[in-house]
Every structure is written in structure tokens, then in C-alpha cells.
Amino acid sequence: MTYTASSFDTLPCTPGWVTSGRAENPEDVAFRSGAALSHLHLVLAQPDVPQDLLRARLVLRAAEVSITHMGRPERAADLRDAVAFLQPGDNPGPAGEVYLSWQRAVERTVSVKAVHRALPEVEADQIATWLDAGQGAPVARAAAVLQAVIEKRPRDHTATLLLADAALAQALGWSHVLPLLALGLKRTDHRTTGEELRIACHGVIAAAAVEVTREATDLARRAARLKEVAPKLRAKGADEAVALLLSRDAVAPTALTSLRSGRAARRFCDRLVELGPVRELTGRDTFRLYGV
Structure with a gap:
């Protein structure tokens, strides 16, 4: 089957120097995360990228990470089943609730109200305080929020990751939460603080931004194919x-x-x-x- 050309063919590729080699010091790690985020920002602005679908695909992976951090066995297929066939009044179970939280977090423009809708068990005033906890550049702000939430809710991995990614989205001026830290932050990272935590966040974000760029390009191509066959x-x-x-x-x-x-x-x-x-x-x- 021949597919029509679309501007996704000209989506810029991540520069090789961002992905090649290994950053040897904190300055290199921070530089690479900034470059990867800047490139991702350009890709997300392309009209052919299906934004809702991209967020939905990333949310599934973020929920899977949250579930893994909780020590639960459910994986992507289980999470899909837990939510896709829900009827009014059904209980989605603990794993399904985590997945629904992430879905609610990305459905609306990022705000205290939107985050509270995703995390109703957390007071809205507390969410506002946490989102204002960070200062400086976007990654540093996200790391500060991450640390603040961990200190108060050390076992609530969903709230920790979700709030950190919400803070990152706000700092970057994005309209919606886009899971990045949630894709790669390890449980051991939750036990670090200060500069060590910031460096870990830079490394995770650099890798996640490159990964999401690839996902956005692939979904743009798939969406173009679907739109092409739709008239049939x-x-x-x-x-x-x-x-x-x-x-x-x-x-x-x-x-x-x-x-x-x-x-x-x-x-x-x-x-x-x-x-x-x-x-x-x-x-x-x-x-x-x-x-x-």
C-alpha cells in the first residue's frame, strides 16, 4: 500500500550528539536534557503529531511505571483491560485507579484543578503549594517538586511522578501534562535529594525526551495512514x-x-x-x- 506524503516526513530528527556517548559530568547531563527538551518542543508543535493519542500512549506507560513502583504485577495489557471495559459503578481495582489518575491528569489543561481531579485524595491547596515549590529552570523546578512530594507522601509514587511532570509542563509552558519523568525515574531515585536528585532528573528527562520524540514521529506516520484510508x-x-x-x-x-x-x-x-x-x-x- 502506498501512503501519501505528509509533513511528518520532515519532522526533525534528534541530533546524534544528544543520544550518542555518555554524559560524564553534571554540566553535560543538564546540557543534554535541555537540548532534548528543546528538540521535543519543536516536534510537539508540528500539526501532524496526534497530541491526544501521544499523551494516551505515554499515560499507559507512566501508569505501568507507577504500578511497578508499587510492587504490583499488572502490566500494560492488564491496565487496558481494567479500564476499557468499565461500566458505571464498576471498581477498576488499584491498578485501574492509577491508570485512570494518569488519564485524568492529561485530559485537561494543566492546572491545580486538573491535577486535583486526577488526585482527589490530595487537598487542592497542598497541590498548589507543591507546584510552587520549585524555582529556576524547568528541570530544577520539577526536581524540587519531586523532593517536596516525596517528603510528605513517600509511598505515593503516582502522586509523586504526576506532580513532578505537571510542574515540568508548567515550567515549559506546555498546555498539558506530558509524562517524562514518569517514564524512567527509578525507585532508588526517590531516595535521593538535592543535587543528586536533580542530576537523576536531567538524565531521565534527556532519555525520555528522545524516546517521546520517536514515539511522536511514529504516531504521526500511523495517524497519516489512518486518515488516508478513512475515505474508503x-x-x-x-x-x-x-x-x-x-x-x-x-x-x-x-x-x-x-x-x-x-x-x-x-x-x-x-x-x-x-x-x-x-x-x-x-x-x-x-x-x-x-x-x-
Whole structure:
């Protein structure tokens, strides 16, 4: 299948000197994290990057890290199942609650209110105090928030990572939280403070920014493919269904309510798998999930 050209083909690649070699001192680590963040900022500004889908994909990974830090066994497939088939009144379980917290954190413009919606057990005034805890450059501010939250809630890994990434997003002037620290901060990093913690944050952010840049480029390409085949989908409600697929990590056919029926939705998803831009994510014959 031939796909039409799109500006994702010209998305700038991360400079090789950012990813090659190993930073030998704190100055090098900080320089590389700044360069990687600057490059990521340029990539995120590209119109072909599906912002909602990118955040949804990163949220799944951030939730998986949070769950791992809690010592729980659930992984990405379990988290998808815990949330995708929820009915009103259902209990998603501890792992599902963590995943939902991350989803709520990125759904709205970053603010105290948005973070409180994701972490309702934390007082809004306390969230505001923490988000104001850091001073200086973005990574230093995020590290200061991280340390402040760890001191008060040492076992609440979800709140710690979420608030640190919220502080980073605010400092960078981004409209929404984008998980970065949550992708790579280790449990042992939570036991460090001061300069050691800042250096760890610089290293994690540098690696995560490069990783997210690759993910954004890949999703831009996948989204372009889906938009190209969309006109071939003559089902009523196809446009709304495509829009949903471009905003979520995983979609159950039952969520595609714009289509005529559950059977029509399943046929629609299977057709997209045949055409190439969508994947079936579970490997099951029933209760399937689909994603770009």
C-alpha cells in the first residue's frame, strides 16, 4: 500500500550528539536534557503529531511505571483491560485507579484543578503549594517538586511522578501534562535529594525526551495512514469512530457508538486492521481492543 506524503516526513530528527556517548559530568547531563527538551518542543508543535493519542500512549506507560513502583504485577495489557471495559459503578481495582489518575491528569489543561481531579485524595491547596515549590529552570523546578512530594507522601509514587511532570509542563509552558519523568525515574531515585536528585532528573528527562520524540514521529506516520484510508470506510459514523481511535490508546468496538451496532463496529475495526493503520492489541477472539 502506498501512503501519501505528509509533513511528518520532515519532522526533525534528534541530533546524534544528544543520544550518542555518555554524559560524564553534571554540566553535560543538564546540557543534554535541555537540548532534548528543546528538540521535543519543536516536534510537539508540528500539526501532524496526534497530541491526544501521544499523551494516551505515554499515560499507559507512566501508569505501568507507577504500578511497578508499587510492587504490583499488572502490566500494560492488564491496565487496558481494567479500564476499557468499565461500566458505571464498576471498581477498576488499584491498578485501574492509577491508570485512570494518569488519564485524568492529561485530559485537561494543566492546572491545580486538573491535577486535583486526577488526585482527589490530595487537598487542592497542598497541590498548589507543591507546584510552587520549585524555582529556576524547568528541570530544577520539577526536581524540587519531586523532593517536596516525596517528603510528605513517600509511598505515593503516582502522586509523586504526576506532580513532578505537571510542574515540568508548567515550567515549559506546555498546555498539558506530558509524562517524562514518569517514564524512567527509578525507585532508588526517590531516595535521593538535592543535587543528586536533580542530576537523576536531567538524565531521565534527556532519555525520555528522545524516546517521546520517536514515539511522536511514529504516531504521526500511523495517524497519516489512518486518515488516508478513512475515505474508503463508507460506514455511517466512520468519521467519529476514526476520531476516537486517534485520541485513545485502545478502543473496544462497543465504544464506537457512532456506528450502527456492535457487529458493525467489530467489522469496522477488523477492516482497519486489514488496511493496515490499526492493530488488534489483545490477540483474543473476544473482548478485543484496537489501537493505532
